[in-house]
Amino acid sequence: MKTIISHSSQGTNLFGQKLAASLKGGEIFALIGDLGAGKTVLAKGLAKGLGVKSRVNSPTFNILKLYSVKNHQNIKYFCHVDAYRLNSAPDLEAIGVKDFLEDKQVVTLIEWAEKIKPLLPKGSKIIKIEHLTDNSRKINY
Numbered sequence: 001m002k003t004i005i006s007h008s009s010q011g012t013n014l015f016g017q018k019l020a021a022s023l024k025g026g027e028i029f030a031l032i033g034d035l036g037a038g039k040t041v042l043a044k045g046l047a048k049g050l051g052v053k054s055r056v057n058s059p060t061f062n063i064l065k066l067y068s069v070k071n072h073q074n075i076k077y078f079c080h081v082d083a084y085r086l087n088s089a090p091d092l093e094a095i096g097v098k099d100f101l102e103d104k105q106v107v108t109l110i111e112w113a114e115k116i117k118p119l120l121p122k123g124s125k126i127i128k129i130e131h132l133t134d135n136s137r138k139i140n141y
């Protein structure tokens with residue numbers, strides 16, 4: 001596991017953009033971190049790095065949002081999940097998220113992934129974000 005310190009929300013966004021560069025499709029990022037840790041900031045960076053053109057917002061009230069990825073060889077969609085309001089994995093299963101998790105043309109990022117642990121496939125990439133100060137975060141990945 002690697003660690004970086006991000007000193008600003010731009011730094012966390014940039015970390016997300018850099019993560020996107022090496023993706024082939026089918027990756028699942030399981031984000032763990034408190035309220036305001038920067039999970040959505042990282043998601044926006046990842047989406048930007050993938051080439052998502054539309055605005056990425058927190059999916060808290062929708063639970064799942066699907067974005068088109070333009071001009072990528074293998075990846076067609078970015079799937080942004082927020083499990084905060086879910087109580088269990090079956091809740092999310094009911095939404096049909098499994099189809100996205102298994103799709104090699106999709107990159108998925110799940111906020112509050114600890115809430116749906118039983119549903120996370122083995123190869124999911126865990127990213128932990130911790131508050132250090134107002135503007136700095138420790139990111140383990």
Ligand SMILES: Nc1ncnc2c1ncn2[C@@H]1O[C@H](COP(=O)(O)OP(=O)(O)OP(=O)(O)O)[C@@H](O)[C@H]1O
Nearest residue numbers: 006007008009012035036037038039040041135137
């Ligand atoms: N180094 C940093 N990295 C990320 N965000 C930062 C950083 N420093 C300050 N912030 C601020 O912290 C907030 C992070 O909000 P964000 O919505 O990304 O958190 P979240 O983890 O998605 O929270 P939630 O659990 O409510 O979804 C933003 O207001 C952002 O500007």
Ligand SMILES: [Mg+2]
Nearest residue numbers: 039040058111
């Ligand atoms: Mg969020």
